[in-house]
Amino acid sequence: MRTLTRRSTLLGAVGLSVALAMTGCGKAETGSDSGDSGSDSKALNVVFIPKNLGNPYFDASDKGGKTAVEALGGTFSEVGPQEASPDAQVQYINTAAQQHASAIVISANDPKAVGSALTQAKSGGTKVVTFDSDTEAQYRDLFINQASPEGIAKAQVDGLAEQIGDSGEIAILSAAANATNQNAWIELMKTELKENHPDIKLVDTVYGNDDDQTSFDKTAALLQTHPDLKGIISPTTVGIAAAARYLSTSKSKGKVALTGLGTPNQMRKYVEDGTVTEFYLWNPTDLGTLAAYAAAALANGEITGKEGDQFTAGDLGSYTVGADQTVLLGDPTGFNKDNIDDFDF
Known part of the structure; x- marks a missing residue:
């Protein structure tokens, strides 16, 4: 069987971070303050909203996001619904926006149902990055695509x-x-x-x-x-x-x-x-890592999301924004008896 290559997973994190208060929003990952994120005006805080909590795939992707955000000296939070449904994520988007999150990273349950909430979040200065499952393009700043x-x-x-x-x-x-x-x-x-x-x-x-x-x-x-x-x-x-x-x-x-x-x-x-x-x-940990670095680059003003923008995603290397404000992680990997024990996620 064909086995395609994978990118290496980001290892380690430096510093701890202050918890972003997400009252009534379900599970959150927290830490303690480790200083400035690179922005002079506002510490970096990034909220990940998966399709649903308790999903092994999103547990892995959000772990990558947490490691990356904390490596940048920022605050990471994971919130979301217990069950995936078209409008289940709206309340979590609204709360993140009200808390003035630097960025929301979301895997959308529906391309339109969360659009109004994301538009309002963007109008308040929160950057929006979709990953895994996109919204309509007008509702986000970047889409991190796991593979073509x-x-x-x-x-x-x-x-x-x-x-x-x-x-x-x-x-x-x-x-x-x-x-x-x-x-x-x-x-x-x-x-x-x-x-x-x-x-x-x-x-x-x-x-x-x-x-x-x-x-x-x-x-x-x-x-x-x-x-x-x-x-x-x-x-x-x-x-x-x-x-x-x-x-x-x-x-x-x-x-x-x-x-x-x-x-x-x-x-x-x-x-x-x-x-x-x-x-x-694909490696979902790498996907979450890339989404977090993209969100930080947007929040810190390093990129705007236009085609041709470039940013570095830690150990994953350099990425370029493509057409339709999309960043491509890479090719999927084939897992079989010969290689499955080489992976742990």
């Missing part, structure tokens, strides 16, 4: 095609039906299948809403509805883990291939027991 949508779609389709002999019925187990990134990847998967894998038929797309039990049940239903199914793609960390959990104890283990986007720690046992041959992901 085309690269993500192609890696998953090609990987599954190789596992099932490039023919047969497959299905997609996605997150929420209105998730921006999921829908973009699915459309590109359909194009990739049509153009390069004509003998593979996509027979169904179902939605687990990034909920473990719902995704587990949807996997069971897929196998019952489509008895000739040869493979499942789940481009969501919650979905692929739930699908693997179901397959690992079912009669379909070893018969129905599963791939998608997952983290090594949650998928390791399913790779080791043969339920999953290979799956994909």
Whole structure:
């Protein structure tokens, strides 16, 4: 199986930081003051708002963000809803803006539902960086893209095609039906299948809403509805883990291939027991790290977010803002028995 390279994860942090008070906003990571962030007028404080708390993917990305913000001498906070839904993040955006956060870093549950709140935050001087799942462009200053949508779609389709002999019925187990990134990847998967894998038929797309039990049940239903199914793609960390959990104890283990986007720690046992041959992901810790450095560069006036702007993201190196105010982290990584123990996130 093909294994793509990854960027090294930022190591260590210097200094501690003062907690940004986020009253009524759920979980927050805090520290103690370590001095000026690089701005003469205001200490750096960055609020990360994931799609939902308790999600292993966002635990990893926000860990990278925390390390980066504290390395810059700033304050890091993580707040957000327990369940992902279109408007669940609005109250956390509003509170961060009221607390005059330097920047909000958000993975949007919906491209439009948080738009008004983000617009108001921006009008008050808070910079807005989206990562993982974008909003409409007018609502943010930068989008930190984990990998190109085309690269993500192609890696998953090609990987599954190789596992099932490039023919047969497959299905997609996605997150929420209105998730921006999921829908973009699915459309590109359909194009990739049509153009390069004509003998593979996509027979169904179902939605687990990034909920473990719902995704587990949807996997069971897929196998019952489509008895000739040869493979499942789940481009969501919650979905692929739930699908693997179901397959690992079912009669379909070893018969129905599963791939998608997952983290090594949650998928390791399913790779080791043969339920999953290979799956994909960028390094979410690196993604959070890059988003934090971008947010700091915006807040400190080092960049404005226009195409061609350049900034340094610690050990990750130098990045350039591309078209549509987008910064690209890099290519996804393929995880399999040969390399999965090299990663810990």
